[in-house]
Each structure stands twice: as C-alpha cells, then as structure tokens.
Amino acid sequence: MRELVAAGFAAYRVGGCVRDRLRGVPPGDIDVATNAPLDRITALFPSARIVGEAFGVALVDGIEVATFRQDGPYSDFRHPDYVTRVSTIEEDLARRDFTVNAIAEDLTGTIIDPFHGRQDLEAARIRFVGDARQRLREDPIRALRACRFAALIGGTLDEAARTAIEAGRHLLEKVPRERIQLELNKMLMLDDREAALLTLSGLNLLPHVLPALARSIGVPQEGHHAEDCWVHAVKTVQAVRKESLPLRLAALVHDIAKPHTRMRGEDGIDHFYQHETLGERLVETELQNLRYSGDTIAYVKEAVRHHLDRIMFRPEMKDATIRRHMSALQHLPVRDLLRLQLADLEANLAEPYTRAERLDHLRYALRRIRAIEAQAHALRIADLAIDGRDVMQAFHLPPGPAVGRALALCFERVLQQPQMNTRSTLLGLLHEQPGWRHAAGTPRNNKTAADTSAS
Known part of the structure; x- marks a missing residue:
C-alpha cells in the first residue's frame, strides 16, 4: 500500500481483513483495492502475477491487489459479463456482497464505510449491500455465504436477507457443485459450525446442498435420542474437536440413512436397522454429486459403515476382535473412528454417560489400541x-x-x-x-x- 500511495495512487485494505480487525481477531488473507490500473501495478511490483486480467487483479507477495471497478450483469451466476473501471473506493465497495465485507481502511487507519457495515458488525447482523435479491441473482452462492458469515460473527441475517434467500434458494441449482462443496467445507471448519448449519436448514437450503441428508430434518428418534436426526447430526459435527474436514463431514452424514430405515416398534421405540449399510451408499452419491475427492469419499464411507462398532464401550472385547476392527479400516484411522463415536455420544441429549465417563472409556480404548500397535501386529x-x-x-x-x-x-x-x-x-x-x-x-x-x- 505504501508503494502505491507513494506513486500517487489511492490504496485501501478491503473486505475480510478489515472486518476481522474490527472484530478483534487476526485477519486471514489481505486484499487491497486501488485506483492504479493493472499495468501500473505490475510496473511498481515486478514480482506481481496477474490472476484476473479481465477484472484488474494481481497477486503481489501473496496479497491480492485489485483496481477499483463496478461489475456488469452476471449471466453465468458467478462472474460479471464485464467490469467498468471506477475512480473511488466507495464505488468499488458498492459491488460487494455484505455490508460487513464492504468496509475499507487506509494507511492511517481511517475507516471508509458507506454502507454502515461497522454498525452491522457491532449488531452482529448480516445485511446485503443494496438490493438483496439482485445480489443473489448475481451469484446465488451468497445464500450459503450469508449462513457462514452469520455464524462467523455470532449473529443473524436481517429480514431482507432472509426473505431474499428463501425466495431465491432455487438459484443454487445453477451453481457448480464444486463451489457448494467449498462453502460447505468452510462452514464445517467454523468455530460455531452448529449455528451455520442450523441457519442453512432454517432457510430451506439443505435440499440444495445434501438432498438425502435433508430428509433427516424433523425425523424423531424415540427411545434413543431426545433430538431429531438432523439436530443430532449438527450437534455431532459441533462435538468433533479435531480440525479435520473429512472427520467433520463424516460426523454430518453418519446417520444419513436413518430416515430411510426408521421403523417404530410396538414399544414405541424407533429402530434404524442397517442404516449404516444403506448410509454408505447414500453418502457415496451425495459426495460424488458435490465433487469430493475419491480419498475423502472413501474415508467418509468407511466412517459411516463402522460408526456403530463400539470398541471403547466393550471392555470384554478380545484383542483379536479389536485387531479385526482395526484391520477393517483401510481409509479411516482408528483414532478418528473413536473421535467420531465420542462426538456421536456427546451429541445425544439423552446420553446416559457423563463426559468424564466417556473420556475414561476413550482412554481405555486408546491404551488397548496403542498396545496392539506397539506389538507391530499384522493389520493388513x-x-x-x-x-x-x-x-x-x-x-x-x-x-x-x-x-x-x-x-x-x-x-x-x-x-x-x-x-x-x-x-x-x-x-x-x-x-x-x-x-x-x-x-x-x-x-x-x-x-x-x-x-x-x-x-
């Protein structure tokens, strides 16, 4: 920024790095907006690499530097058909999605906030810049981003955003599946992923992300859980503390087949026979649709198939049986299976074990697994x-x-x-x-x- 300003150009930090600084958290990627044209940016910074010539974007030492612009119509629901160069930061900020992302900061720390994003940030409110319906028509993925940012700032969506998203949710069908996968992944890695996922389902967006899983909303589990299948899945994701995307994804879909297998017995208890077997097939279809990698799909399928193999709650289990369980896992580390099972139990609001008891069982299982691993037994x-x-x-x-x-x-x-x-x-x-x-x-x-x- 200093080099741009010294050369006579305006330059501002914009977007997420400003939002995060105002929230008091370390910023992630740093983005800079400037009135310098692309050829002057590359002249000032010989190491610059052009990453979006049509949009005036270059990468300088890991920092994205973009020329002020306004966007034309979005025929492909992702990229503007053309852009127009503009002269002020206020005009550039007007093209952004949410007010909390439409804040700029200059070298002196002065905040430029024409859409009152700082006020929305303090109120923990996600609001679109301008017409919410137009912002969604430009890029429908913003519906999922709204859920994620609301959870990120610990807040909610304003009424105009909620109304526009619910009315325009069908537009998500026009979004490439890879982009939906990326947004889902970002939600799963949030601190408050539970809030993001519940907002997602509350806006009726889940059928456009994971349609088979959407059937779990409202499905009861009498006799086993106090919460329905969807709420249990969400709480299981939240209970996974390891920062592992495949593990949290497995937690989200581990009971995906319960709505398909539910049978209520004469005793009033719901049964879900073989839901882990059917779930393995459903998961493969769902994750292939979202273009997940083969390795991720294999990991999640194995987690779904084996999530009921309760090693840690069977102290009488022989070492040979534990070795057989371990040998059955080709893609899923046995410790991740234990983590999934622990999260599954923690998410059960009717779970009879205390957290201390669950941890004791987990430590016991880990001791036995370590002993088997230390003996270098054949597991493949x-x-x-x-x-x-x-x-x-x-x-x-x-x-x-x-x-x-x-x-x-x-x-x-x-x-x-x-x-x-x-x-x-x-x-x-x-x-x-x-x-x-x-x-x-x-x-x-x-x-x-x-x-x-x-x-």
Whole structure:
C-alpha cells in the first residue's frame, strides 16, 4: 500500500481483513483495492502475477491487489459479463456482497464505510449491500455465504436477507457443485459450525446442498435420542474437536440413512436397522454429486459403515476382535473412528454417560489400541510374512483368485494368533488346509456330474 500511495495512487485494505480487525481477531488473507490500473501495478511490483486480467487483479507477495471497478450483469451466476473501471473506493465497495465485507481502511487507519457495515458488525447482523435479491441473482452462492458469515460473527441475517434467500434458494441449482462443496467445507471448519448449519436448514437450503441428508430434518428418534436426526447430526459435527474436514463431514452424514430405515416398534421405540449399510451408499452419491475427492469419499464411507462398532464401550472385547476392527479400516484411522463415536455420544441429549465417563472409556480404548500397535501386529494383508509371489512359487500356481483366498486364510488366522505371522508357519498352514485352492461351491475332484449321480 505504501508503494502505491507513494506513486500517487489511492490504496485501501478491503473486505475480510478489515472486518476481522474490527472484530478483534487476526485477519486471514489481505486484499487491497486501488485506483492504479493493472499495468501500473505490475510496473511498481515486478514480482506481481496477474490472476484476473479481465477484472484488474494481481497477486503481489501473496496479497491480492485489485483496481477499483463496478461489475456488469452476471449471466453465468458467478462472474460479471464485464467490469467498468471506477475512480473511488466507495464505488468499488458498492459491488460487494455484505455490508460487513464492504468496509475499507487506509494507511492511517481511517475507516471508509458507506454502507454502515461497522454498525452491522457491532449488531452482529448480516445485511446485503443494496438490493438483496439482485445480489443473489448475481451469484446465488451468497445464500450459503450469508449462513457462514452469520455464524462467523455470532449473529443473524436481517429480514431482507432472509426473505431474499428463501425466495431465491432455487438459484443454487445453477451453481457448480464444486463451489457448494467449498462453502460447505468452510462452514464445517467454523468455530460455531452448529449455528451455520442450523441457519442453512432454517432457510430451506439443505435440499440444495445434501438432498438425502435433508430428509433427516424433523425425523424423531424415540427411545434413543431426545433430538431429531438432523439436530443430532449438527450437534455431532459441533462435538468433533479435531480440525479435520473429512472427520467433520463424516460426523454430518453418519446417520444419513436413518430416515430411510426408521421403523417404530410396538414399544414405541424407533429402530434404524442397517442404516449404516444403506448410509454408505447414500453418502457415496451425495459426495460424488458435490465433487469430493475419491480419498475423502472413501474415508467418509468407511466412517459411516463402522460408526456403530463400539470398541471403547466393550471392555470384554478380545484383542483379536479389536485387531479385526482395526484391520477393517483401510481409509479411516482408528483414532478418528473413536473421535467420531465420542462426538456421536456427546451429541445425544439423552446420553446416559457423563463426559468424564466417556473420556475414561476413550482412554481405555486408546491404551488397548496403542498396545496392539506397539506389538507391530499384522493389520493388513500386506503385513503378512508372505505375499502372492510366495504362494504362487510354493504351490506352482498362476496368478488368480486362489492366491487371494490363500492370503485371506492366512490373514484371518494371524488376526487370531499374531505369532503365526512367519513365512514357514503360513506356508505350512496352506499345506495343511488346501481348501483355499477351490472356490466355494465348486467340485474338489475331477468327477463329472454323471459320475457323481452314478455313485
């Protein structure tokens, strides 16, 4: 900013960095607005990299520097069709989404606030700059941003914003799924993610984000929980303290199939048989629709499938059973599974365990898991003392399903008796139990069907 001002240009900090400073929190990214044209910005800063030539935006040492502009119409519901250069910061601020983001600050610390964003910030209120309906038509993702910013400042939306968002929520269908994913991710990483998600559902936006999960709103869980399925999901997300996006995403959708599997028994208690199995399939569809990565989807699916495997509340469980649970997790660390289960319990308003009791159970489970890990037991087929090449060489076999069955037999036995994980012991086991050579249901000799019937 100093270089721009020294060169005779106006320059201001704008947007989130000013908002955060006024809130008394460390600013994140720093954005600068200036009346300097792009060619002068690049001349003043040789290291500048143009990142939006049509919009007059350059990146200078990690700081986004943009020329004052006004935006034209948004035909694609994301980018303006064209921009017009303007001469004042007030004109530039008029194009921004919310008043709390339309505040500027010069080098002396003087605040420029033509839309009273500072007043809205003090009142913890999210208000659109100008016509709320027009702002949403320009970029419908602002509906989700409004939920996020309201939670960020610990506030609410003003009535005009709420009315415009509810009336224009269908416009979210025009937004690329990747952008919706990005906004959901940012909500999940907030300190008060519960507030953001409840605002989202309160504005009827959830069907446009996670339609299968939206069916959980208002679905009761009599006999198990005091809260409905959606509120429980939200509280589970809030209870996940680890700053892990995949884990918080898994917490959000862990009971996604409950509305599809709910059955009320004669005793008045709701049952959700196999909801973890159906949930795995629903989650895959939902997350693929939002363009999540394959790794994230695999992690969340595994979390949904195993979230009922209560290791920490079964002290009588044998080490072999715990090893089997651990070996079943290919994408989800076992500690994250425990974190999810603890959050699931903490979010249950009818949960009989105190927090101290839950922590005691968790510590107990972690001690047992650490003991198993310290012994370096085989928890994957790849950890066996033999591999497919050993099986093929020892039994003169070509590659094929029989090799996989042999390794599966060895792995199951090693889970029960870890000391068997030596090359000689496992090959001896395969010699002693040759049934693995044959697929289930196939004849184990060379007799024909006619021979069999004749005998």
